[in-house]
Structures are given as C-alpha cells and as structure tokens.
Amino acid sequence: MSFKEFNEILNECRKFAKNEIRDQALEADLFPDMSWVKGIWSKSAQLDIPSLLIPEAYDGAGYSEFCCALVLDALASECAGIASVFAHHFAACIPLIHSDMNQCEKYIRQIAGEGGDHAAPASVIFPSNMEEKNIVLAQKEGRLILSGTSQLTGNTDGAGLLCIFAEDPENDKELTCIALERNTRGVSPGEDAKLPGLKVNPFRRITFEDVEIDPEAVIGEQGKSLKLMQKAQAAFYGFISAMAMGSARTAYKKALAYAGERYQYGKMIIQHQEIQRMLGSMLMKLGMGTSGYTHLYNEEKLNLPFSSADPMLAKAFCTDAALEIILDAIQIHGGYGYMHEYGLEKIMRDIKVLQLLGGSNPHHHVRIIADMQ
Amino acid sequence: MSMDYYNLKYGLFADAPDLVDTLPALGKLKKAYPKYIKRAEEAQCLARKFAREELLPKVLEIDTKCSKDPKYMDWELWRKANDARFNISPIPKKMGGLGWSALDNAVLVEELSSVCIASAANITFNTFGLLGALVECRTGTVLKIIKMMVDAQEKGKPLFWSWAITEPGAGTDVEDGEAMATMRPSSNARKVPGGYILNGTKCFITNGSIADYVIATIPLDTSNPRESMATFFVSTDSTGFSVGRVERKCGQKASQTAELFFNDLFVPEENLWEPPGRGLRHTREILSITRGYVGLCGSAIAGGALQRCIQFANRKKIKNHRLIEEEWVQFAISDMLKDIMVVRAACYNFALAMDTYHVWSLFDKIPVKASLAVFPEKFILGESVLELARNRMIDWAGNKYKGSIVTDDLVEKFVKEGSALKVAGTDLAMKVSARVLDVVGLEGMSYQYGIEKYFRDAKVTQIYEGSNQANRIDLFNNTIGEMI
Structure with a gap:
C-alpha cells in the first residue's frame, strides 16, 4: 500500500476521532459508559476499522498492522481509552490471520461482522x-x-x-x-x-x-x-507505542498553543528559554518515538547493526517518552494542567497505564538481554 | 487493604519514634538539647499513630467520595485531628496549643503526607492564619488570631484560613518581585473612608470553599502592582464575597481547591495586614516558611509511595518467588531510597534552621519567653491582655522586635533554601511515584492498593507554591544572580 493511501486512511480516522470522540472523552473518563464505547465501535465499522486486519476474502479491509498502528495513533490523540479497546481487538485478530485461515474461518467471519451485525470486539x-x-x-x-x-x-x-x-x-x-x-x-x-x-x-x-x-x-x-503468541505480543507492543505517541502528540500541541497565550514575567511563556527547552525536548521525543514505532513496519532493513527496532523496546521507549512529554505539558499549563476540564491530566493517567500494559519497561530491559542468553 | 496486608515493619508500620534512628545527625542535638528532640519524638509517635490508625484506613474512601463530589469533606477525620490539636500545633502550650517547634511540625507534616497529602493539608495548612498574622507581628493581631484558633479548637468548631494569591492570569507572577512588576492583575483594591473596597477573582485557592477567613494579596493600582500590592484579612461572611466552582482535580481530591470572587467587598482599615507596597514582602515571608515544608511533603509523598511499593513487592508472588526478590526491583528500590534519604535529611535541616533563625526562634527569645512564663494559663488570652496587646505602643514594639529578628535578608535566605528543597522534594515525589508503578505493574496500579493515588497527587506539588521553574529562578537570583 502506498503512503498516499495510508495518509487518506489516517485523515479519515482523525476526522472520525475528532467528530465522534473529542467532545465526550472527558465526560466518559469521569463516568465510564459502555454504551458510548459500543456506539463508537458501531460507527467505526463504517470506516471498516474493526475488520481492518481481516483479509478481503473474508469481507475484511485487508490492511496491514502498520495501518492499524496509524489508526490507533489517530484515535489515541483524542482518547487513549477508546484506542485501547481497538488495540486489544487488533491484537486478538493477529493469531487468527496468521493461522490456517480455513481452520479459523468461523472466528474470522465473526470478527468481520458478517450478517449485518457489527460484531463485538x-x-x-x-x-x-x-x-x-x-x-x-x-x-x-x-x-x-x-x-x-x-x-x-x-x-x-x-x-x-x-x-x-x-x-x-x-x-x-x-x-x-x-x-x-x-x-x-x-x-x-x-x-x-x-x-x-x-x-x-x-x-x-x-x-x-x-x-x-x-x-x-x-x-x-x-x-x-509460542511463535503465534510472540507475533501477537509484538503487534500489541507496536500498537501501545502508537497510542502513546498519539496521546503525547496532543499533549505537545496543547502545550505549544498554551505557551503562546500565557504571560509570565512580562512575556509570553514561549519566549522563555526554559519553556523552549521543554517544548524542544518534547518534540525530540515525539519525533524519535514516532519514527521508532513506524520503523517497526518497515520491510526494507538496512544493513546496519541496531537499525531495526524491537517492538518491546519501541513500546518501552515510546511510553517512557510519552510520560515525560505529558508531565512537561502539564507543567507548562501550570494549575490548569492539573484540572480535569483541560484534558491534560487524563492524558497523563492514560499514558501511565499504557506504559505498564504488557509488562513494565524496566522489566522489558532486563528481559530483552536475559532472553538472549 | 486491611492492615494485616502490610506485614513489613517499615516506614509507617515501624515502631515510632525512629526519628533519630533515620536522621542520625539529630543524635548530637539530642545530647545537647534533650527536651527539644524528645518532644519531636513524641510528636512523631502521635502523628504516626494518627496517620496509621485514623488516616490510612479512610484514604481511598475519601478519594472516591471526592471524585464524585469535589465538595465532599470528611468532617469526622477532621474532628479527630482537631481533638489531637494538630491544627493548632504551633501555638504555645500555655495558650492551648501543642507548643510544637518547626521540627515537631515537620514530623507531623511528614507522617501525615506520607499517607495522604490532601488530608494532611486539611489538617496542617490551618496554621496559615497564624503564619499570616506572625508576619506582621502586631501583638494585638497575633493574640486575636491565636484566641480565635484556640476557642474554635476547644469547641470543636471548624475554623479554616485560606491564602489567596493566584489569579486566573497570574500564578507565579504574584510570588516574585520582578514578575509582579510586569503582571496584569485581575483583582484590585480601592481606598475608601474607613477601609478598602476589593474587587476581582482568585483561583486555585486551597480550602477557599470552606474558609472562614481569607488572607488576600491585592494591588491598589493595577498598573503598578508591585508598588501597590497590599495584604488584606477578609472574613468570608462579608457582603461581596462568593465562592465559584470547586475544581475537579487529578489528585489531592480531599483538599478543596476553589475559585473566589470579591465583588465590592469592604474591608475595614484594621484588617489591612500589610500596607500597599508591602504585599510582596508578606508573600515572600510566608513562602520563606512554606516552601521548605512543601519540599518535605514531596519527600513524604515519595516515601509513602515507596513504602506501599515495598509492601506490595514483598507480598506479590511470581512463579516460585516474590517480586521483591527480583534483582532489578531491589536496585530500583535502593535507588529511590537513596534519593529520599538525601532530600528528607535536607528538609529536616531546613526545619532545624527554622527553629534557630526564623519566626519560631521568637519562642526562644527572652521577651516572649518571659511573657509566657509570667502570665497564668487562663489569663494569657483573657480580655484584659488582649486590650493591652491592642495598645499601639505594644503593637509597634512587637512589630519592630520581630522585624529585628526576621529581617528582609533572612526572608530571602530562607526563600533560597526553601526553593531548592521545594524543587528537590516535589520533583522527587513525581519521579518516585511514577517509578514505583513500574515496579508494581498493572496489578499494583489497581485502585485498591492506593499506590496510583501518589502518582495522581504528586504532579501538582511541582506546580503550586510557585512552579518549580519559578523556584529555580528564585534559587538562581538569590545565589548567583546578584553577583553577575
């Protein structure tokens, strides 16, 4: 699939997230409501999101894991909670599509939602x-x-x-x-x-x-x-990375905008070097994290040691970076960042959970080396 | 979690007192001033018992209720703290308080904050009224405030003080001289016969929604805020005072944060605590005391979070061993212990300096000691003494005398020390409360263990009491800035 096609899907998903998720995300965070989640799930079927990974032969959209990651990035930029529902779903699809299709046709069709009813995730x-x-x-x-x-x-x-x-x-x-x-x-x-x-x-x-x-x-x-599980887990780590970056991207954008509005010490806070340093550091982490996780899906490998990322380590890097980004974004907002209605503290809580999904990051660091032995 | 869950006798669950044990440098002081350290040890026993038996079992219940209703307040807990006189702890024993030193109060703040900083704030921030009065130290005002606090305590009647500085468009700006000169205040005061008229909005005011009195810094001339900033003592039943919304926050939910409105509010002349131009000095003096304590709160949040993490890791079984037996966990814990030990010791050092040089040192000075010794217990806050204290000469003498001890230089010195500790303590609170969750994992982050609450509570400590960025500027300006 070409980048052009990816970008079109990404734009559609961003629009979808903005229209369907943004306004209610904060309310749903306070008073979680299953029916809201179900509603979004049903509406997302119009964009084929639930069956994104399912091959076309089984009435799915037949897209790649990369596409799923980009969709999750877009959804998480409005609400990581909603995105995580899709991430679990996509990860559950991986074993099915990597197995003998005939054997699990029943389940694949169930997920693709054949028969008009939009199957549950x-x-x-x-x-x-x-x-x-x-x-x-x-x-x-x-x-x-x-x-x-x-x-x-x-x-x-x-x-x-x-x-x-x-x-x-x-x-x-x-x-x-x-x-x-x-x-x-x-x-x-x-x-x-x-x-x-x-x-x-x-x-x-x-x-x-x-x-x-x-x-x-x-x-x-x-x-x-075991191999199948590793495939699914690797995919899940990629998805978590994407969600972390999506959430952090929103944090950065909000901080950048606020820094251009707020005055302190007689000038806009964005004119202070310390705030510039913080925003610059956020931008660096966002850039490296995003290219790190998208690189996971790059099929052409460079003949340079360590040039290809490991999904588990990408997840560790992206979620750690995302937490640092949101903590600074809140700091730039001052007291407002700590208040629910500004939406930043929710991102902080969401990212902290993403950081621990699938195991904690220091433990990943230990495991990656221990498993080599 | 039930109390049986915590099976390691560590931190909150260790036998008190362990003050000298955990801060060995105090051993030298214990030899030189046995009474001073003994009292701090007694304070630790009382505070730890309260934190463990009264506070800990209720923390999550209160947090849940406040999530639903930000105006919820657990009065039962507050009454128990009031019965223990924790909310008037610095007031001399002879006047009805506990007579606790800066060190004793540090112990109280630490023990309570290590369990729940928000509830600790409800109990210990009540000394704001007293601190505010002590800054000006007009004998009449100080004794009046003390009397109000002691009477309320005896009757079991809540008496809350708020300190209103932050405005919607200016937080840190109201705490620093250079910044204040450039701020755009949204509140203002106007001189009228017999007093002042206040207008404007203050935001993020701790306890603002339940306060009986508010100490507000407001300028008379909004185009010259630094030169005209004054401090007013405002009764919240005044006409023109109203409370806006109580904020929904990420954490520290048990401590209410409110928006306050002043609408043509009249303040009589006698309630002008600091005249125009002195408001900044008032704020700086309070900051010179509170910032060091906020640093200690931060170290206590880190300490509390780590304690819960250790208890969890000690229980949590994985395959054929426990989480705490994993080497990476031990290194992580050790690393956090190291940071906490260093910052905590520095914060206690600050409390000792507070007793030695700052307002608390007044209690060691002969005029104050003699007055406390001369008057019989009930007489000291009696009407005739209050009358005497209202005498302008004595008022003036009190103010001058205190001014000779707490000089401008001393205030800035303590702002410097406090700023460093505030940044160190609260940055540590954030770092440790986030890191312990990496150790305990998704399960340990479940609500019931109360560990994630530290993570939610910690973030705002880096923001209030001057953002950590503003504190860094203060530290630089007070250390290097003047030399360059």
Whole structure:
C-alpha cells in the first residue's frame, strides 16, 4: 500500500476521532459508559476499522498492522481509552490471520461482522511472567480443559471473543492458542481493577473454571503456539507505542498553543528559554518515538547493526517518552494542567497505564538481554 | 487493604519514634538539647499513630467520595485531628496549643503526607492564619488570631484560613518581585473612608470553599502592582464575597481547591495586614516558611509511595518467588531510597534552621519567653491582655522586635533554601511515584492498593507554591544572580 493511501486512511480516522470522540472523552473518563464505547465501535465499522486486519476474502479491509498502528495513533490523540479497546481487538485478530485461515474461518467471519451485525470486539489474553500462575490447558480423559485466572486484561467487558494463550500444565513453553466465546459457561470476569487511566476500558482478571474446549477452537497446533503468541505480543507492543505517541502528540500541541497565550514575567511563556527547552525536548521525543514505532513496519532493513527496532523496546521507549512529554505539558499549563476540564491530566493517567500494559519497561530491559542468553 | 496486608515493619508500620534512628545527625542535638528532640519524638509517635490508625484506613474512601463530589469533606477525620490539636500545633502550650517547634511540625507534616497529602493539608495548612498574622507581628493581631484558633479548637468548631494569591492570569507572577512588576492583575483594591473596597477573582485557592477567613494579596493600582500590592484579612461572611466552582482535580481530591470572587467587598482599615507596597514582602515571608515544608511533603509523598511499593513487592508472588526478590526491583528500590534519604535529611535541616533563625526562634527569645512564663494559663488570652496587646505602643514594639529578628535578608535566605528543597522534594515525589508503578505493574496500579493515588497527587506539588521553574529562578537570583 502506498503512503498516499495510508495518509487518506489516517485523515479519515482523525476526522472520525475528532467528530465522534473529542467532545465526550472527558465526560466518559469521569463516568465510564459502555454504551458510548459500543456506539463508537458501531460507527467505526463504517470506516471498516474493526475488520481492518481481516483479509478481503473474508469481507475484511485487508490492511496491514502498520495501518492499524496509524489508526490507533489517530484515535489515541483524542482518547487513549477508546484506542485501547481497538488495540486489544487488533491484537486478538493477529493469531487468527496468521493461522490456517480455513481452520479459523468461523472466528474470522465473526470478527468481520458478517450478517449485518457489527460484531463485538475481541480481546487477547497473554500469559505473564510476573504472575504466580497462568491459564493452563490440560488433557483430561480425552477432553481439553481450560482453567486458571488471567492477568489483568483490557476490553473484556465488550468482548465477544477471547483469544487465549494457555500454558501446558507440564511445560510453560508449550502454548496453545484458543478462541473462546466470552459468554461461555465457566468464564467469569473479576472486579474492575479501577486503573487510573484508560477508564472507558475496564481491566479485569478473567477466571476459567474447568471450561471444556472444542478441539476446533484451538488455533494453530496444540502446544506449538509460542511463535503465534510472540507475533501477537509484538503487534500489541507496536500498537501501545502508537497510542502513546498519539496521546503525547496532543499533549505537545496543547502545550505549544498554551505557551503562546500565557504571560509570565512580562512575556509570553514561549519566549522563555526554559519553556523552549521543554517544548524542544518534547518534540525530540515525539519525533524519535514516532519514527521508532513506524520503523517497526518497515520491510526494507538496512544493513546496519541496531537499525531495526524491537517492538518491546519501541513500546518501552515510546511510553517512557510519552510520560515525560505529558508531565512537561502539564507543567507548562501550570494549575490548569492539573484540572480535569483541560484534558491534560487524563492524558497523563492514560499514558501511565499504557506504559505498564504488557509488562513494565524496566522489566522489558532486563528481559530483552536475559532472553538472549 | 486491611492492615494485616502490610506485614513489613517499615516506614509507617515501624515502631515510632525512629526519628533519630533515620536522621542520625539529630543524635548530637539530642545530647545537647534533650527536651527539644524528645518532644519531636513524641510528636512523631502521635502523628504516626494518627496517620496509621485514623488516616490510612479512610484514604481511598475519601478519594472516591471526592471524585464524585469535589465538595465532599470528611468532617469526622477532621474532628479527630482537631481533638489531637494538630491544627493548632504551633501555638504555645500555655495558650492551648501543642507548643510544637518547626521540627515537631515537620514530623507531623511528614507522617501525615506520607499517607495522604490532601488530608494532611486539611489538617496542617490551618496554621496559615497564624503564619499570616506572625508576619506582621502586631501583638494585638497575633493574640486575636491565636484566641480565635484556640476557642474554635476547644469547641470543636471548624475554623479554616485560606491564602489567596493566584489569579486566573497570574500564578507565579504574584510570588516574585520582578514578575509582579510586569503582571496584569485581575483583582484590585480601592481606598475608601474607613477601609478598602476589593474587587476581582482568585483561583486555585486551597480550602477557599470552606474558609472562614481569607488572607488576600491585592494591588491598589493595577498598573503598578508591585508598588501597590497590599495584604488584606477578609472574613468570608462579608457582603461581596462568593465562592465559584470547586475544581475537579487529578489528585489531592480531599483538599478543596476553589475559585473566589470579591465583588465590592469592604474591608475595614484594621484588617489591612500589610500596607500597599508591602504585599510582596508578606508573600515572600510566608513562602520563606512554606516552601521548605512543601519540599518535605514531596519527600513524604515519595516515601509513602515507596513504602506501599515495598509492601506490595514483598507480598506479590511470581512463579516460585516474590517480586521483591527480583534483582532489578531491589536496585530500583535502593535507588529511590537513596534519593529520599538525601532530600528528607535536607528538609529536616531546613526545619532545624527554622527553629534557630526564623519566626519560631521568637519562642526562644527572652521577651516572649518571659511573657509566657509570667502570665497564668487562663489569663494569657483573657480580655484584659488582649486590650493591652491592642495598645499601639505594644503593637509597634512587637512589630519592630520581630522585624529585628526576621529581617528582609533572612526572608530571602530562607526563600533560597526553601526553593531548592521545594524543587528537590516535589520533583522527587513525581519521579518516585511514577517509578514505583513500574515496579508494581498493572496489578499494583489497581485502585485498591492506593499506590496510583501518589502518582495522581504528586504532579501538582511541582506546580503550586510557585512552579518549580519559578523556584529555580528564585534559587538562581538569590545565589548567583546578584553577583553577575
């Protein structure tokens, strides 16, 4: 796909986000309302956003992960909470489209929303290496039984389909990917964790009480889905990076505009070198973060060591940078930045949650090297 | 979380007093002035007990209620603090207060802020009235304010003071001389027979919505704000006073932040606390005291956040070990401990200097000591003494005497010290409260653990009491600026 085409999609999404999300995002942050999220989801179907990744042969839009990331960037620039609903959904689509299509045709069509009803979003449950136990898939008397409790997972309230990576009880390296209807018996959501940000997307633990799994619901080969999980996780990290940059972009724009309005010490604050330094530093992080995450999708690799980014590290860089950007953006706004109605403090809370999604950044730094050994 | 959850005897859960243990330099003072340090240790025992038993169990409940209704105030908690006399702690014992030194008050501020800075503000910022009066130190005014505070405490009646400086178009500008000269004030005062008429708007005023009295800095000539800035003592039941909205904030929700309107509000001559041109000096003197304490609040936020993080990491199981056993976690904790230890020690150093040189040193001076010793307990705030204090000569003498101790140079010296600590403490609060969340992860960030609240609370400390940028300018100007 050409850049021109990407830019057109991006423009459409920006327009959509501005028209449908901007005005209500702050109210929804205070009083999260599932029906508002559902409404946006339905409207987004007119732009084919829910089925962005689904191949055209299955009535989807057939676009790339890169396109999803750009869409998320645009949505997050108005509300990272809404964007995160889509990000979970896209990540859940990855295993389906990277598996034998015929095998999971049922689920792909479900997501594409065949039959007129705009299917509910999907969500994805990854195992975590920061939990005591993960979800396991055991073979009992010839039946497949899923049990255990997930880590805190987003977009489970509205999700119709859950894409679950379960461990083998004997060997945690053997993963199986399972597609499961969210309202299956034995699947019960826990309490809303009430995270400080992404308020419209409540995070919960999901408990599976000896849920019997239909062998046809196994995506890919049983016990051999480590690669599939890594693909989905890598995609998810890219999406988080995009959302962080989208949110931070708004923070920067607001700070730049405000600095040109407010007077302090007898001049506009943008004329103070310290404010210029802060804005310049924000711009640097925004630029590097954006090129870093978009570079993830660049298929032509340069023959230069370290020239291609790792998705997990891109996420760590982008979210850390985004937090620094929003903290400075609030600082430039002074007291107003701390008040809800100016929308900046919401961005700060949202970014902090994005920063911890999929694991914390210092832990990523440790893992990337530990995994090399 | 139930109290059993916190199974490490550390920080708030360690046995008090551990003041000298954690600040070993105080050991030398303990030898030289055993009473002074002993009292601070007693203050720590009381404050920690209150923080742990009264404050901690209610913090999230209050935060939730204030999220729904920014005007919510937990009066039960306030009454308990009032019963403990924490809200009049610096007033001499003989007058009905606790007679706490700057050091004792630092201990109180630290213990409470390490649990919830907003509730700490409701309790301890009540000394603003007293500080405001002490700046001018007209004996009559000081004794009148003390009497009001002590009477209210005895009756269990809330008595709140606000300090109204910030305006919609000017925050930091109202706290600095050069900036004030260029500001565009939205409020103004006009001289009329017998007093002044105030008009204008103040914003982001802590406790503004529940205040009984407001100390407001307002210029008489808006085109010459620095030369005409005055300080007024305003009763909030005056005609022309009204409260606008109470802000919805990111954090520190238990502490109300309000917009105040003055509409042709009449202030009698006697309630002009600082005459035109002296308003800036008044503000600077208050800042010379409060900035160091805000630095300590910041260090306490960092300390509190880290304590919760440590408790969580100690409990949290991952695979076959606990989170706290991970080496990267230990390094992160250690790094944060190091920063907090350094900043905290510096803040306590400030409190000691406050006792030695600033207004608190008045209590060690012979005239004040002698007066407190001579008069019997009930008599000291009796009507006849108040009458005596209203005597112009004594008023004048009090003012002059205090002025000889708290000089302009001393004020700027403490602004310098305070500014450095304010930046160090509050930047640390932000850094640590964000970093502990990286350690505890998504689960530790759940509302129920109360760790994310520190992150929400911390940000505004970098903004209020002069933005950290303004504090840096103050620090430079008071250190290097004059030499270049």
